[in-house]
Amino acid sequence: MGEQTVTTATSTTEARTRRGPGPFLAVRDLSVRFTTEDGVVHAVDRLSFDLEKGTTLGIVGESGSGKSVTSLSILGLHDPETTDIEGEIWLEDQELVSASRTTMERLRGNRIAMVFQDPLTALSPYHTVGRQIAETYRRHKGASKREARERAIEMLRLVGIPQPQLRVDDYPHHFSGGMRQRVMIAMALVCDPDLLIADEPTTALDVTVQAQILDLLKDLQQKTGTAIILITHDLGVVANTAHNVLVMYAGRAVERGTVREVLHEPRHPYTWGLLGSMPSLRSPLDVPLRPVRGTPPSLLSPPSGCPFHPRCDYVDRVGPEFCTGERPALTPEHGHADACHLPLEEKRRIAKERDRAERGGRA
């Protein structure tokens, strides 16, 4: 557990031509920049992560931390005219950033599918839900109209919509928000994708429906072995559904690990902040929540060094010139990792202190 630097950069040149057995999905040094009228937005900055089949990766972070941008780049949904994407995204042995449009069109909906945040606007109001599900199946599997319709009914049944053979001819506005999200999920899963990206799938829904949708995703994962990227800002959702967590801040990964590691032994000051700002069932009512002070940085000109330093309470423990001058790498390369200049021992100590302070507040 030393100050070992991430060595993914060295593998970039050989990786583009050939790749041995590696993780199912590998994102390597992904950078996404948008050119806007105000300047260049560094939405994602040298992000790397892996995802194995049958597991769920939760990506958490504030609004504007690059979560959605990352997922949209995996699907290649950015407008190439205003977006500059660097790095590599490997889905088994297919590289996605440099893939042609037709290749991406074959992959989308077929091997990689996406569930969007707002089910109220993400379905076409002009077509029946059955048709919207069936056309995906027909396009990728070359099925006949009748087969596709049967498949659509089957999918609607799978996601728990009652009387699917009747509802298949309904339009999205006949469904409630939770039901529409089920339809979205049915549509995403119709071709048995290997990778499902769920971009805040429960944000627009109320809490009971949220739990149902998450259970549904978990169930389906067990049945189909799909890898899931779950984007959310709700740590409760992550604790329930994900296996691994990636905490993002200002377009960078600041902490990575299993759910246990990140939620029980958080190492990065930002993760502490996130956890500290969550209400707990066991805490007394009169203890105020501790928000992360300050506001997320503008990605037009991200702070130098560690992007979190203007909001970090522990800058003086390392020496400010360190935090403002040098960008901390995500270390170590494997396992529970974080990007912070604080020494590991110090981080463990502070984490314990904070934990005790919170418990103390409750006593």
Place this chain on the structure above:
Amino acid sequence: MSSLIGASVQIYFVGTLAMYFLVYQWQIIDRPQYVPITENPIAWAYGLLLPWIVLSIIFTANYTRITRSTMVEQLAEDYVRTATAKGMPRRTVVSRFALRGTLIPVVTIFGVDLGSLIGGAIITETTFGLQGIGRLAIRAVTDSDLPMLMATVLLAAAAIVVFSIIVDLLYAVIDPRVRLS
């Protein structure tokens, strides 16, 4: 760009230009004249060909602009992105999903346009020297021919009402959310 020119110029400008070049200079087409359709349908269509072309140039420009601006909005819609995300080819995304939303404003304007055209295309008729409902109405105004004026106004109003109803019914065909259950 060309649609901007088309939308800005007036019929008497395009019409006069078309008459001057196509009819008198190059003599590609005969001078427009009205032959009743019952007499000779081909001569009827031929006689009205030039006014039709000129009218469509003006109106097409308008529709192009509306379609374009609505299409830009539609392409940014979430469900259009969903269509792309499920692997639909670009062509399908535009024609099946984005175009559907642009139909509503286009049909709305089309209904109003068609209605007012039935009520008489005054300037076009004058430019091409045709005896239509539009000129009939003008003459009724200048001659203080009240019964004739009432008839033409009534016809124009009825046309607009009828086409508005047709447009309203078309809404339900285009957008299922408008349909009554």
